[in-house]
Amino acid sequence: MHEHDGRTHGHPDPHPGARPDADDTLTYYQVMEIAVRELLIEKGVLSADAVRREVEKMDARSPAQGARVVARAWTDPAFKAKLLALGNDALVDLGLERGPYKLVVVENMTDVHNVVVCTLCSCYPRWLLGLPPDWYKSRNYRSRTVREPRAVLREFGLELCEDITVRVHDSTAEMRYLVLPARPAGTEGWSQDQLSAIVTRDCMIGVAVPKANS
């Protein structure tokens, strides 16, 4: 029994159009996660608050961090050189987390476009960009981006002519990838904040490119 507007009514009473609860049926791995987490807490290895803090910390990471990195690379050639050679060290220079994986930065140029996918699962530079979008984890994106990248990019609204080489990066093991987009024309003299505002998550995965008028 529960109340709506002070009135009480009994169940079963399906609310028409109500969205099903996302956690009403646990999968095998969800049950396993709960079991392992409860054991670790019971044994004093972790605390519930420590788990909560990590979840909160992950949710606070966002593509804005990556956008700062890109804007800096656009305006500081020495930083850009370091970012391409030693990505994690360059992050530390900006006060960002070094991260648990090696960061490989791939640069878009007038004749090269890079796009990142993880065919095996959903590898993504989470410490830098936060959690990946749902489509990045979909079977559709993962299987088709390696097979027909130009068709996938077209569906994202990015049409690339034949003169531009498409480089797909399948993130299968220990590297994590960040696309360094090309700085668009019409942004001369812009501040770091103005520049980072046009660098979106999708630009850093490689399914979009920044635009001066976006």
Next chain:
Amino acid sequence: MSAAPGAAAVTARFRTGDRVKVRWADGPGHIRTPWYIRGHTGVIERLCGVYANPEELAYARSGLPAQPLYRVRFTQAQVWPDYTGSRADTIDIEIYQHWLESA
């Protein structure tokens, strides 16, 4: 997982620019070499470092000696015979040394 400094590692056999073929093999467990690239020939783009073998780590073994990990660049038109994009398009994949042989 990055191998601890000083941990035993296999010597890197390949250098940037070397042609390599991905072994056509199958095995149980946590394999990071995608099916679609097995048997194909590419070029070493860079050596990424040495890492404990994930196929061993998945069974709670040490994964040592650590395996060199490379980024290997393949030509899309060779991987997919019906590829419709530019002949210059590529796919780069991280592959552990024990999956590679000279080509």
